[in-house]
Amino acid sequence: MSTRERIVVAMSGGVDSSTAAALLHEAGAEVIGVTLRLSDDEGVAPGGRCCSPMDIEDARATAAALGFAHYVLDRRELFRRAVIDDFVAEHRAGRTPSPCVRCNQHLKFGPLLAVARALGAEALATGHYARIDTAAGVPRLLRARDRDKDQSYFLFGVAADLLARVRFPLGEMTKTAVRAAGRRLGVPSWDKPDSQQLCFVPDGNHVAFVERHGGAGRPGPILDHDGRILGAHAGTHRFTIGQRRGLPVVDGQARFVAAIDPGTGTVQVAPRERAGRRRLHVGDVRWLHRPPQDRRCDVQIRHRGVARAAWVQTQEAGSVAVEFDVDVEGASPGQAAVFFDGDQVLGGGFIAG
Amino acid sequence: MTSGARIYLDHNATAPLRAGVADAMARALALAPGNPSSIHAAGRAARDVIEDARRQVAALCGAEREDVVFTSGGSESNRLAILGLVDGARRDPAARLSGRAPHVVSSAIEHPSVLATLAWLRARGHDVTLLEPGPQGEIAPAAVRAALRDNTALVTLSAANHELGNRYPVAALAAAAHEGGARLHVDAVQIAGREPFDIGVLGVDAASVSAHKFGGPQGIGALILRRGLPFESAAGGGQERGRRAGTENVPGIAGMGEAARQARARVARDASRVRDLRDRLQAALLAIPGTRLHGDPVERTPGTLNVGFAGADGQLVVMGLDLEGVCVSHGAACSSGTVAPSPVLRAIGLGDRAAREAVRFSLGPENTVAEIDRAAALTAQVVARVRAAEVPRQAVVA
Numbered sequence: 003m004s005t006r007e008r009i010v011v012a013m014s015g016g017v018d019s020s021t022a023a024a025l026l027h028e029a030g031a032e033v034i035g036v037t038l039r040l041s042d043d044e045g046v047a048p049g050g051r052c053c054s055p056m057d058i059e060d061a062r063a064t065a066a067a068l069g070f071a072h073y074v075l076d077r078r079e080l081f082r083r084a085v086i087d088d089f090v091a092e093h094r095a096g097r098t099p100s101p102c103v104r105c106n107q108h109l110k111f112g113p114l115l116a117v118a119r120a121l122g123a124e125a126l127a128t129g130h131y132a133r134i135d136t137a138a139g140v141p142r143l144l145r146a147r148d149r150d151k152d153q154s155y156f157l158f159g160v161a162a163d164l165l166a167r168v169r170f171p172l173g174e175m176t177k178t179a180v181r182a183a184g185r186r187l188g189v190p191s192w193d194k195p196d197s198q199q200l201c202f203v204p205d206g207n208h209v210a211f212v213e214r215h216g217g218a219g220r221p222g223p224i225l226d227h228d229g230r231i232l233g234a235h236a237g238t239h240r241f242t243i244g245q246r247r248g249l250p251v252v253d254g255q256a257r258f259v260a261a262i263d264p265g266t267g268t269v270q271v272a273p274r275e276r277a278g279r280r281r282l283h284v285g286d287v288r289w290l291h292r293p294p295q296d297r298r299c300d301v302q303i304r305h306r307g308v309a310r311a312a313w314v315q316t317q318e319a320g321s322v323a324v325e326f327d328v329d330v331e332g333a334s335p336g337q338a339a340v341f342f343d344g345d346q347v348l349g350g351g352f353i354a355g
Numbered sequence: 356m357t358s359g360a361r362i363y364l365d366h367n368a369t370a371p372l373r374a375g376v377a378d379a380m381a382r383a384l385a386l387a388p389g390n391p392s393s394i395h396a397a398g399r400a401a402r403d404v405i406e407d408a409r410r411q412v413a414a415l416c417g418a419e420r421e422d423v424v425f426t427s428g429g430s431e432s433n434r435l436a437i438l439g440l441v442d443g444a445r446r447d448p449a450a451r452l453s454g455r456a457p458h459v460v461s462s463a464i465e466h467p468s469v470l471a472t473l474a475w476l477r478a479r480g481h482d483v484t485l486l487e488p489g490p491q492g493e494i495a496p497a498a499v500r501a502a503l504r505d506n507t508a509l510v511t512l513s514a515a516n517h518e519l520g521n522r523y524p525v526a527a528l529a530a531a532a533h534e535g536g537a538r539l540h541v542d543a544v545q546i547a548g549r550e551p552f553d554i555g556v557l558g559v560d561a562a563s564v565s566a567h568k569f570g571g572p573q574g575i576g577a578l579i580l581r582r583g584l585p586f587e588s589a590a591g592g593g594q595e596r597g598r599r600a601g602t603e604n605v606p607g608i609a610g611m612g613e614a615a616r617q618a619r620a621r622v623a624r625d626a627s628r629v630r631d632l633r634d635r636l637q638a639a640l641l642a643i644p645g646t647r648l649h650g651d652p653v654e655r656t657p658g659t660l661n662v663g664f665a666g667a668d669g670q671l672v673v674m675g676l677d678l679e680g681v682c683v684s685h686g687a688a689c690s691s692g693t694v695a696p697s698p699v700l701r702a703i704g705l706g707d708r709a710a711r712e713a714v715r716f717s718l719g720p721e722n723t724v725a726e727i728d729r730a731a732a733l734t735a736q737v738v739a740r741v742r743a744a745e746v747p748r749q750a751v752v753a
Contacts, residue, residue: 008678034678071677071678073674075670112747113746113747116744116745116746116747117671117744117746119740119743119744119746120668120671120675120740120741120744120746121671121674121675121678121740122675122678122740
């Protein structure tokens with residue numbers, strides 16, 4: 003069989019994964035491009051989404067232009083079950099889902115590494131902005147050099163034994179450098195705009211999507227921190243912790259969502275200084291290396307959020323208590339909480355309450 | 356298609372262009388540039404090209420020249436035949452339907468172009484009976500007879516199945532249809548130009564054929580339609596004796612004619628050679644543990660070999676073989692890339708998992724013993740590797 007290193011590259015159709023594939027191809031690897039078909043959506047939205055029929059064509063065109071094999075694997079059914087159904091159910095339950103984390107967990111790394119094995123490939127590469135350091139023997143997952151594009155937050159759920167066979171060719175590059183490399187290497191979609199939306203909600207209207215799929219939460223009252231009723235709302239799915247949009251200003255101060263009760267349909271709000279949290283429980287925790295008993299680390303609770311210093315303490319299996327040094331805003335049940343030691347991802351879980 | 360190191364074993368999807376066909380098409384483009392309906396010299400040159408091709412196709416299929424209608428391929432021929440004959444029957448006083456929509460008999464394992472057309476008819480009030488095949492894909496004339504009603508206008512069945520390769524007893528099916536007062540249309544796409552096929556002898560009323568299955572270009576085919584059958588089709592410029600409107604694809608037809616001419620000279624010899632190669636490949640593959648054979652092992656087109664490798668996802672086997680330079684297929688080409696298991700395999704009783712393990716090898720006359728042996732060895736390696744990877748079923752399947 004082949005003597006070049008065979009690598010499966012997960013290609014979404016976006017410039018990042020296409021350029022990652024192009025870089026590996028230039029370096030002499032036998033690249034096998036694989037695109038997962040995840041949605042039926044043919045809708046017109048600015049920029050790309052991931053994995054719609056239009057994006058599949060962009061990936062195919064890159065492979066054809068550069069001269070490596072490309073296949074499409076239809077995973078619409080699995081995506082619907084693992085990502086979309088979870089997204090809708092979390093909204094109905096008054097929580098904030100983490101669909102990109104779920105997608106990485108259930109569709110991308112484990113299954114695609116098995117596909118890579120089946121095709122005789124040594125490794126799986128993606129266009130994620132993140133780094134893997136194998137110098138110490140055991141793979142460590144690190145933030146990308148481009149902090150603005152860093153996607154390590156979404157990758158905490160990828161087990162260490164899988165990471166040993168994963169490559170992130172873009173980890174040391176800035177977005178600008180990636181586009182320039184794409185252009186230089188002849189990637190047809192090098193100037194395709196980045197998508198800012200969830201791949202399966204291309205128009206960005208999460209509320210309408212959730213409603214169409216039966217995830218609407220109860221309507222109910224908006225209560226101020228002192229119990230005063232400030233108004234009514236049309237469904238708890240329209241709110242997330244820390245949100246300001248859609249809320250009244252009281253006594254000259256803005257209000258932020260502090261808690262959501264899906265059972266009664268109550269949305270609790272508070273002024274900013276009262277809407278934060280000091281302590282969190284994080285469930286379904288996985289650690290990339292040995293789980294610590296009790297340690298300091300930086301905890302990031304949303305993508306694009308700053309990681310804040312905290313003590314974390316392991317509790318019963320799979321659960322961690324987090325105590326921040328200062329109150330943090332926007333800690334919503336369901337969102338991923340990721341533990342960092344400097345640039346290194348230690349692990350993470352999902353905010354339970 | 357066996358260019359460089361590639362071994363092409365997907366002839367049921369399409370066959371390599373025969374030598375001389377591209378030249379025939381180029382000549383038609385250069386020398387016969389007119390519209391075949393024009394009365395001037397340029398038009399007459401084009402007319403001559405297509406009538407010559409028509410003779411070749413008719414001779415290949417044992418049909419009358421006037422019965423050959425050129426189309427864009429097998430799928431269009433199927434759709435045209437079914438809708439045209441059904442609508443023709445509906446409007447034919449002699450059919451004595453008394454205002455009832457004509458009933459159609461077919462099978463559950465027809466090509467998607469047939470099944471989609473039948474679904475379209477069903478949605479418009481026609482009763483359609485889809486016969487279920489036996490466990491090896493058999494469709495019996497007795498089953499057809501039993502399904503006929505007094506308002507059955509048409510029986511439409513394949514002469515050979517595109518996935519399994521099963522060959523059907525066309526003459527007996529025609530007799531059964533006619534006894535019940537219905538016409539028989541056969542989808543002969545997998546047979547014509549590859550095995551002896553004589554419409555006159557078989558007593559068929561209509562047959563679909565496709566050029567690219569026997570070494571002609573893609574995008575051109577024919578519907579062979581006996582004169583005198585009640586037949587309605589979309590109105591237009593009156594081409595093809597009013598049966599298929601639209602300016603004819605002159606270079607395509609030229610290519611089809613040349614391919615038909617060559618095929619007719621070689622069809623018996625090629626079929627025999629291909630059968631030997633297929634049997635050799637089959638023996639080698641069945642020696643791989645956990646390999647199943649799908650379809651009728653005897654009544655089968657000479658080049659088709661549809662097998663299942665237990666514990667190995669068929670799509671991954673096809674991809675793995677592609678990476679080693681071997682071209683095969685997982686189910687019908689039209690549906691590659693989608694995850695739904697083949698309805699043909701489900702209809703012969705394969706469960707979901709087994710259907711997903713199917714791989715179709717389909718050979719052609721240009722394949723060699725060396726290619727077959729190499730393909731068999733590579734298949735064994737690829738299957739072993741896919742099995743060892745233990746791709747979780749959930750990762751691959753709905």
